[in-house]
Amino acid sequence: MPKVVIYSTAICPYCVRAKQLLTRKGVEYEELYIDGGDRKLMREMLERSQRRTVPQIFIDDYHVGGYDDLAELNAFGKLDPLLGLAPHEEPEMTQEEDDIT
Numbered sequence: 001m002p003k004v005v006i007y008s009t010a011i012c013p014y015c016v017r018a019k020q021l022l023t024r025k026g027v028e029y030e031e032l033y034i035d036g037g038d039r040k041l042m043r044e045m046l047e048r049s050q051r052r053t054v055p056q057i058f059i060d061d062y063h064v065g066g067y068d069d070l071a072e073l074n075a076f077g078k079l080d081p082l083l084g085l086a087p088h089e090e091p092e093m094t095q096e097e098d099d100i101t
């Protein structure tokens with residue numbers, strides 16, 4: 001499974017949403033707090049993402065972006081392949097359900 005890294009801060013509703021989405025998928029992630037007094041981490045996030053807001057999410061070296069970007073990838077079915085998750089298969093219809101449609 002690829003490594004997921006989230007640059008975040010202690011108070012950050014968008015970070016919470018991003019983490020919830022990943023947790024729902026059973027994906028583990030490493031969270032790096034850029035407000036913990038370690039300026040190196042802040043610089044690292046700026047250099048890697050060219051963005052100043054949190055969260056900034058990386059799947060291995062792929063820069064996803066923020067929560068909106070993560071949610072959009074998910075809505076278009078592009079997130080699971082990036083995460084190495086098996087494609088979601090719709091259950092086959094029973095004959096009865098098929099007759100209705």
Ligand SMILES: N[C@@H](CCC(=O)N[C@@H](CS)C(=O)NCC(=O)O)C(=O)O
Nearest residue numbers: 012013014015053054055066067068
């Ligand atoms: N559209 C962005 C919004 C991110 C955002 O606004 N994050 C807030 C914290 S929850 C932030 O970094 N605010 C500081 C700023 O705007 O400079 C996303 O979905 O990640």
